[in-house]
Amino acid sequence: xxxxxxxxxxxxxxxxxxxxxxxxxxxxxxxxxxxxxxxxxxxxxxxxxxxxxxxxxxxxxxxxxxxxxxxxxxxxxxxxxxxxxxxxxxxxxxxxxxxxxxxxxxxxxxxxxxxxxxxxxxxxxxxxxxxxxxxxxxxxxxxxxxxxxxxxxxxxxxxxxxxxxxxxxxxxxxxxxxxxxxxxxxxxxxxxxxxxxxxxxxxxxxxxxxxxxxxxxxxxxxxxxxxxxxxxxxxxxxxxxxxxxxxxxxxxxxxxxxxxxxxxxxxxxxxxxxxxxxxxxxxxxxxxxxxxxxxxxxxxxxxxxxxxxxxxxxxxxxxxxxxxxxxxxxxxxxxxxxxxxxxxxxxxxxxxxxxxxxxxxxxxxxxxxxxxxxxxxxxxxxxxxxxxxxxxxxxxxxxxxxxxxxxxxxxxxxxxxxxxxxxxxxxxxxxxxxxxxxxxxxxxxxxxxxxxxxxxxxxxxxxxxxxxxxxxxxxxxxxxxxxxxxxxxxxxxxxxxxxxxxxxxxxxxxxxxxxxxxxxxxxxxxxxxxxxxxxxxxxxxxxxxxxxxxxxxxxxxxxxxxxxxxxxxxxxxxxxxxxxxxxxxxxxxxxxxxxxxxxxxxxxxxxxxxxxxxxxxxxxxxxxxxxxxxxxxxxxxxxxxxxxxxxxxxxxxxxxxxxxxxxxxxxxxxxxxxxxxxxxxxxxxxxxxxxxxxxxxxxxxxxxxxxxxxxxxxxxxxxxxxxxxxxxxxxxxxxxxxxxx
Amino acid sequence: xxxxxxxxxxxxxxxxxxxxxxxxxxxxxxxxxxxxxxxxxxxxxxxxxxxxxxxxxxxxxxxxxxxxxxxxxxxxxxxxxxxxxxxxxxxxxxxxxxxxxxxxxxxxxxxxxxxxxxxxxxxxxxxxxxxxxxxxxxxxxxxxxxxxxxxxxxxxxxxxxxxxxxxxxxxxxxxxxxxxxxxxxxxxxxxxxxxxxxxxxxxxxxxxxxxxxxxxxxxxxxxx
Numbered sequence: 001x002x003x004x005x006x007x008x009x010x011x012x013x014x015x016x017x018x019x020x021x022x023x024x025x026x027x028x029x030x031x032x033x034x035x036x037x038x039x040x041x042x043x044x045x046x047x048x049x050x051x052x053x054x055x056x057x058x059x060x061x062x063x064x065x066x067x068x069x070x071x072x073x074x075x076x077x078x079x080x081x082x083x084x085x086x087x088x089x090x091x092x093x094x095x096x097x098x099x100x101x102x103x104x105x106x107x108x109x110x111x112x113x114x115x116x117x118x119x120x121x122x123x124x125x126x127x128x129x130x131x132x133x134x135x136x137x138x139x140x141x142x143x144x145x146x147x148x149x150x151x152x153x154x155x156x157x158x159x160x161x162x163x164x165x166x167x168x169x170x171x172x173x174x175x176x177x178x179x180x181x182x183x184x185x186x187x188x189x190x191x192x193x194x195x196x197x198x199x200x201x202x203x204x205x206x207x208x209x210x211x212x213x214x215x216x217x218x219x220x221x222x223x224x225x226x227x228x229x230x231x232x233x234x235x236x237x238x239x240x241x242x243x244x245x246x247x248x249x250x251x252x253x254x255x256x257x258x259x260x261x262x263x264x265x266x267x268x269x270x271x272x273x274x275x276x277x278x279x280x281x282x283x284x285x286x287x288x289x290x291x292x293x294x295x296x297x298x299x300x301x302x303x304x305x306x307x308x309x310x311x312x313x314x315x316x317x318x319x320x321x322x323x324x325x326x327x328x329x330x331x332x333x334x335x336x337x338x339x340x341x342x343x344x345x346x347x348x349x350x351x352x353x354x355x356x357x358x359x360x361x362x363x364x365x366x367x368x369x370x371x372x373x374x375x376x377x378x379x380x381x382x383x384x385x386x387x388x389x390x391x392x393x394x395x396x397x398x399x400x401x402x403x404x405x406x407x408x409x410x411x412x413x414x415x416x417x418x419x420x421x422x423x424x425x426x427x428x429x430x431x432x433x434x435x436x437x438x439x440x441x442x443x444x445x446x447x448x449x450x451x452x453x454x455x456x457x458x459x460x461x462x463x464x465x466x467x468x469x470x471x472x473x474x475x476x477x478x479x480x481x482x483x484x485x486x487x488x489x490x491x492x493x494x495x496x497x498x499x500x501x502x503x504x505x506x507x508x509x510x511x512x513x514x515x516x517x518x519x520x521x522x523x524x525x526x527x528x529x530x531x532x533x534x535x536x537x538x539x540x541x542x543x544x545x546x547x548x549x550x551x552x553x554x555x556x557x558x559x560x561x562x563x564x565x566x567x568x569x570x571x572x573x574x575x576x577x578x579x580x581x582x583x584x585x586x587x588x589x590x591x592x593x594x595x596x597x598x599x600x601x602x603x604x605x606x607x608x609x610x611x612x613x614x615x616x617x618x619x620x621x622x623x624x625x626x627x628x629x630x631x632x633x634x635x636x637x638x639x640x641x642x643x644x645x646x647x648x649x650x651x652x653x654x655x656x657x658x659x660x661x662x663x664x665x666x667x668x669x670x671x672x673x674x675x676x677x678x679x680x681x682x683x684x685x686x687x688x689x690x691x692x693x694x695x696x697x698x699x700x701x702x703x704x705x706x707x708x709x710x711x712x713x714x715x716x717x718x719x720x721x722x723x724x725x726x727x728x729x730x731x732x733x734x735x736x737x738x739x740x741x
Numbered sequence: 742x743x744x745x746x747x748x749x750x751x752x753x754x755x756x757x758x759x760x761x762x763x764x765x766x767x768x769x770x771x772x773x774x775x776x777x778x779x780x781x782x783x784x785x786x787x788x789x790x791x792x793x794x795x796x797x798x799x800x801x802x803x804x805x806x807x808x809x810x811x812x813x814x815x816x817x818x819x820x821x822x823x824x825x826x827x828x829x830x831x832x833x834x835x836x837x838x839x840x841x842x843x844x845x846x847x848x849x850x851x852x853x854x855x856x857x858x859x860x861x862x863x864x865x866x867x868x869x870x871x872x873x874x875x876x877x878x879x880x881x882x883x884x885x886x887x888x889x890x891x892x893x894x895x896x897x898x899x900x901x902x903x904x905x906x907x908x909x910x911x912x913x914x915x916x917x918x919x920x921x922x923x924x925x926x927x928x929x930x931x932x933x934x935x936x937x938x939x940x941x942x943x944x945x946x947x948x949x950x951x952x953x954x955x956x957x958x959x960x961x962x963x964x965x
Contacts, residue, residue, distance in 0.1 A: 146851065149851070149852045150852075153793070153852055153883075153885075154752070154793045154796065154797075155754070156753075156754025156755070156792060156793075238796070239793075239796070240751075240752050240793060240795070240796025240797075240798070241796075243751070243752055243754070243793070243796075244751055244752075247751075331751065332751065415855075418854075419851075419852075419853055419854055419855050420851045420852045420853070420854070421852075421854060422852070422854045422883045423854055424854060424881055424883060424936070424939040424945070424946075425754055425755060425758070425791075425883065425939070426757070426758065427758040427761065427762075427938060427939050427940075427941070427945055428945075429945065430944045430945065432946060441944070559944065560944065647946075648856050648879070648946060648947075649856075
């Protein structure tokens with residue numbers, strides 16, 4: 001009995017879960033089977049705590065070709081093409097070993113995309129770190145950035161956007177969420193469904209080693225001070241091998257020799273084989289002796305659970321084996337037939353002539369426990385105070401305040417990070433990093449290239465202060481970012497980063513975030529086609545802010561109509577779309593200037609939000625806009641400053657006059673939603689005003705571009721007059737200075 | 742009409758960009774040629790594109806020099822046909838002994854991807870023949886190992902024989918004498934670290950890369 005308890009503890013399984021396994025098998029599992037269940041039923045693979053909530057998200061729409069449940073979501077983008085995309089977390093490995101953790105996170109999400117038959121064409125990432133004043137956080141950031149660069153660059157996929165932010169709570173739990181998007185002919189999508197009795201099962205790619213065993217289980221528990229001892233559970237990536245695997249798989253997919261394919265990620269061979277069998281309603285028999293192995297003497301248990309990278313499992317049509325082998329040979333890769341598809345629904349594993357595991361594929365992949373965990377509203381929410389400017393000390397020098405905002409690491413230029421990423425390979429990047437959304441053109445045979453815009457958004461502070469609003473605001477801001485480049489959202493993917501789900505407070509936050517996302521997604525008619533949940537982001541009992549990250553994808557029918565964020569010509573008129581009110585709760589200003597994370601996050605009126613976005617898209621489609629930039633962290637003051645800085649180092653001054661009945665910070669740093677800063681040529685101003693009139697969107701003329709200073713008058717009083725060069729210096733160099741400190 | 746070959750090594754990733762610039766933008770027939778091919782018969786110029794051939798294992802370009810395609814490339818170099826290495830291709834040409842010097846890791850020790858300004862130093866080469874001496878082009882770099890190194894005698898000789906074709910206007914990676922691109926003594930073999938294949942249309946930032954490819958086409962037609 002004590003032995004069983006020890007085994008369950010080691011496998012992170014509860015007694016109830018064990019009983020469920022016995023029920024499914026109608027016998028006791030052997031050690032291999034126990035290991036297989038433990039990874040497949042881990043939180044990471046089974047979504048046992050989140051499933052009941054995720055069901056509430058909208059997943060259907062006229063463009064959706066594949067919703068959640070496959071390796072990635074698929075959305076119709078017209079012209080016979082589909083966009084295949086997903087986001088996934090690699091938080092735990094990136095804390096334990098930042099470079100490899102982040103690198104293999106990128107490698108994993110890329111495999112999820114090309115597994116579906118798509119050529120990956122864009123990457124993004126959403127990163128959260130603790131403050132750079134702590135040495136450990138500096139080394140985590142440096143390692144994560146280098147790891148992402150190493151993998152994405154070698155794969156020849158541009159990293160076209162993303163976000164980086166900093167809060168205390170991420171010191172021991174950095175978040176690394178990687179997004180990938182690919183393009184496929186819409187009638188050539190490959191699924192992970194093993195079908196056809198007797199069809200051969202091939203193992204292709206890297207050899208299996210002892211790395212990453214129980215990675216999925218590691219990612220499903222909290223960390224303590226001994227976290228670094230878990231380093232052997234982190235995999236080591238080889239992007240060159242994955243590049244070969246990518247090309248070989250795409251070449252194979254162009255033939256009709258392939259039936260099904262799935263990558264071996266978390267839970268390795270066990271996961272790939274059981275999911276393919278379960279989805280296809282078939283069984284799979286494999287012989288571990290035929291699995292290419294990196295080292296001698298590996299046990300069945302180790303081979304079944306290894307998370308070695310750059311491996312795929314595929315089912316080919318019987319009789320086409322030679323073709324499969326020839327293609328992989330061309331790319332100098334192993335392709336080994338290790339088994340075949342059966343009809344009995346069992347995943348049957350042989351080793352040295354004996355059956356070492358025999359488990360219904362469905363039981364592993366689809367019949368894990370589903371928990372309706374208790375929810376409890378966290379008590380800290382009652383202690384939050386309503387924050388009003390009148391109760392805060394007034395900054396003596398607003399010029400210094402603006403500079404402090406620009407050099408706060410959340411706002412400052414992230415060029416130190418994104419210049420390490422190849423963001424131009426494939427020569428389709430038509431919005432350089434630093435804009436509101438990444439944008440890549442899609443060449444259309446015989447036509448004008450269209451474009452896909454994409455962005456990642458999520459604000460941990462907002463979600464902490466009001467989880468429902470945090471979920472809704474992430475979706476709204478994402479849609480707004482797409483609108484700012486002129487694009488219409490067509491699909492979303494989400495990465496939900498939370499603490500320990502066994503704590504009712506965490507689940508309450510989770511449930512509320514889902515509700516907020518659901519309402520916003522339904523309003524904007526954006527289906528969620530897949531994503532990832534990362535629980536247990538806690539170390540020594542301290543959790544992160546609940547951090548939902550939403551990846552949004554939008555289309556722009558003519559790539560030439562995309563709008564970028566920076567002012568272009570002197571003498572252009574600057575307008576603000578949307579109305580400004582005092583919204584200081586949870587803001588960058590409150591944190592940077594007053595050192596507080598408190599209050600209510602900004603309100604969201606979904607109807608107002610839609611009309612602002614519609615206006616923006618209509619103005620972009622008519623080519624009225626010289627620039628458009630979303631107001632987010634730091635409000636209008638920061639958005640104005642950022643609009644002065646172009647992506648190639650070019651700059652443009654501006655002079656604006658603002659009005660407010662409250663203190664100047666209300667108009668400068670309020671994070672009120674549904675606002676966009678635009679500039680237009682003077683001759684276009686009338687048409688923009690007419691459009692705003694027609695759509696009922698508040699529009700105010702703020703000033704004019706030109707010169708080499710930023711001049712801001714508030715209620716007629718000269719409040720800020722700084723050279724663009726000095727503002728840019730503060731903003732441009734802050735992260736580098738933070739890393740050097 | 743000249744025909745261009747773009748070599749594809751395992752790990753190359755800029756071959757499509759070069760092909761697109763030559764074929765779709767400039768209308769010149771261009772083929773991708775696999776590194777295991779042993780002939781470049783029928784081609785008037787060859788381009789070795791950027792990427793991570795053989796995973797950059799050992800050193801960037803160090804393994805690519807053993808690919809079968811390097812033999813016909815060498816022959817084309819000897820025949821005086823244009824042999825162009827961009828980024829990783831430049832590193833290969835150095836490893837193959839067709840161009841002088843070596844690339845060290847960038848001084849920042851990081852990969853750097855951004856637009857930089859380049860000054861055209863000499864016109865006598867396939868990539869510069871239609872450009873102006875002293876002209877400044879804005880073309881992006883994307884490399885971790887672009888810190889050009891050679892000993893002083895070599896550097897002096899390169900300068901003396903007008904072999905330095907492109908120089909960074911500002912120091913970006915620690916390269917000696919800000920060297921961004923060179924040619925061999927004869928003038929037909931050229932290596933360039935920045936990527937003209939990433940800026941051949943204004944939508945991509947600039948179209949200065951197009952000018953570089955136009956020069957290649959003009960030179961190839963004239964000398965073909």
